[in-house]
Amino acid sequence: MQVFGSSGTRGVANEELTPAFVLRVAKAAGTAWGADRVAIARDTRYTGRMLADAAASGLASTGTDIDRLGIVPTPGAQAYAEREGVPVIVITASHNPPQYNGVKLVGRDGIELAVSDLESIEEVLLTEAFDVAPWDETGRVREVESTAQAYVDELLAAADRETIADADLTVALDPGHGAGSLTSPEFFRDLGCRVVTVNGQPDGQFPGRDPEPVPGNLEELGQLVRATDADIGIAHDGDADRAIFFDENGEYVEGDAALAALAAAELEAGDTTVSAVNVSQRLVDVVTEIGADLELTPIGSTNIITRIEELEANGKRVPIAGEGNGGIFFPSFRLSRDGAFTAARFLELVAERPVSEIVAPYDGYANVRHNIEYESTAERDAMLDAAANHAQSSDAELNTRDGYRLDHGDAWVLARPSGTEPLVRIYAEARDEDRAKELADELYETLDEAKREA
Template identity: 70%
Template sequence: MKLFGSSGTRGVVGESLTPEFVLRVAKAAGTVWNTGRVAIARDTRTTGEMFVNAAESGLASVGVDVDDLGVVPTPAAVRYCENQAVPGVVITASHNPPEFNGVKLVGDDGVELAVEELERIEDHILAEEFDVTEWDAVGSVRSVETANDDYHEDLLANVDREKIAAANLTVALDPGHGAGSLVTPDFLRELGCEVRTVNAQPDGHFPGRQSEPVPENLRDLERLVRATDADVGIAHDGDADRAVFVNERGECISGEASLAALAAAALEPGDATVSAVNVSQRLVDVCEEVGADLELTPIGATNLITRIRELWREGRNVPVAGEGNGGVFYPNYRLVRDGAYIAAKFLELVAERSASELVAPYEDYYNVRINLEYDEEAELTAMLNAAADYAESADATPNTTDGYRLDYGDAWVLVRPSGTEPKVRVYAEGRSEERATELAEDAADALRSAVATL
């Protein structure tokens, strides 16, 4: 696909993402969907309203009515689409910086579109084939103000409220000024938690921290956990489809470790789970201990969703799936990454033992990630060619599911281009920080050298 990546399409506003482009995406989606009504939602980004207006105009021009949900977490928008049996357009750039925005497309079953349908929409965009209607048949827009409340009630009905309430937990929460600010604080309070917040005012400038919930952006949350003697800290990204945790000592828990802990609690013998090619050995170990099958896909939510659906068609049970970035699926609840729901499932476990004890079995590995940015296509090509050469000469058999993954038994390294940003990412994991860093830097140096020769 030229326009849609591993999780929709994103770009810097005014450069690779413009109102004109979003207008065309909406016209193409409305044409392909051939439906009378579509939902639109957005996160807190300052450019969100502008792109919502563009998408609404595009949909109206092909005769589609619009339900404008306003600012809601992506899982709230997905729930609305499923409940109302309407497709949806979500204006969000998830964890990207504030100058970015993007578009996610959701089917009328409440699931992000599969690659095949995205390609159909992309074909209409590129060919500019739109079913533009006559003046007297254009669509209309109505505001829907209940999506967050309905989502909130749905969350409460699907988690163990009594177990969490009985534990009398104190929770430190950092929604990162994103859409989760409008739901997660009250949701956790209704679960019986004492909630302390930081960066909980909706603000698309992200003044308190960058949107991506990685350790270097969560220092305020770590301090809040220590200052309030909280049992756990929880952080979201911009559209609240991810949850990352801090233990009771104010130390960030890696997403790979929390995923392993959540999977260990959910999987049973004979189950299947799905993760991406950058999967941690932690999850591999859990699956071997439980007797569950692990399926690997290219990186990105769209790819995981596609494989989960394939497994369903084979009659397999997939109780949990996800990646080590805080994005976890509970497909039997809803096939979407849901930050508030992930947080509640983690709290169910913290109600029994401390967060540090919970993830202790999964902290024997160290992870390193290096992002190599590029400005021109020639730089990307040079880095990918260098990655291929590096993998070919390595003392390991490359896994080319998505990029180049090299497994060494005690450690692994993966090189792949980002599906959402102009970056090539280098991931590494080892039983020591030195080993992981050595592998990551060695691969990254090969790519840097290739660019330097241009």
């Protein structure tokens, strides 16, 4: 696909991702869907309203009526799609920096579109074979104000409220000024938790921290956990489809460790789980111990969703899936990543024992990650060629499902281009931190040299 990557299309707003481009994407979606109604939602980003207006204009020009949902977490927009039976265009760049925005397309079943559906819309976009309605049949717009509350109500109905409330937990919450600011504080309070927040005001310029919930952006959350004697810290990204945790001591919990702990609680022998090619050994170990199966896909929610659907169509049970970045699926609830619901499932575990004890079996793994920016296709291609040459000269087992993953037995390292940003990402994991750092640094130096020579 030329336009839609592993999780929609994104770019710097008003430079790469312009209103004119979003209008064309909406016209293509409206044409391909042929729906009477389509909803539009957005996160808190400063450019969100501008781009949502452009999307509304594009849809209306094809004769499609529009439900304007306003600011709502992406999983809340997906819940609306499933409840109302209408597709949704979500204006969000998820975890990307504030200057970015993006477009994510959701089907009438509440599930992100499969690759084949995205390709159909992309074909309309690239050929500009748009439907054009007569002036008196263009779409009408209506504002829908109840979406966020309806989403919270659905979450409450699906969570184990009694178990969580009986535990009398204190939650330190950092929604990062994103869409979760409008829903997660209420949700956790309604679960019976005491909630304290940082960066809890919706603000599209993200003054407190960048949207990505990584350790360097979450120092204040760790401090808040310690200052308030909270039982857990919870952080979201910009559209709240991810959840990252801190333990009761204010220490960051690796997303891979949280995924492994949740998988251990959900999986049974004979089940299947799905993750991406950068899967942690933590999850591999859990699956092996339980006697379940693990399926790997290229990185990105679209790829994981497609594989889950294929497995379930073949009678496989997939109770949990996802990646170690906090984006986790519980398909029996909804086939969408949902930061608030993931946190609620984790709170059910915390009701029984402290976070540090829950993740203790998954300690002892060291992760190192590097990003290398590029400014041109030539630089990107030079780095990927260097990664290929590096892989071919190695004795490690090579997996090229998405980038270049080298398994050394005691450790692994992966280089792959980002599907949402002009970056080549490097991941490494080992039991020994020096070993992981050695592998990541060696590959980084190789790719960086190739970029400089491009």
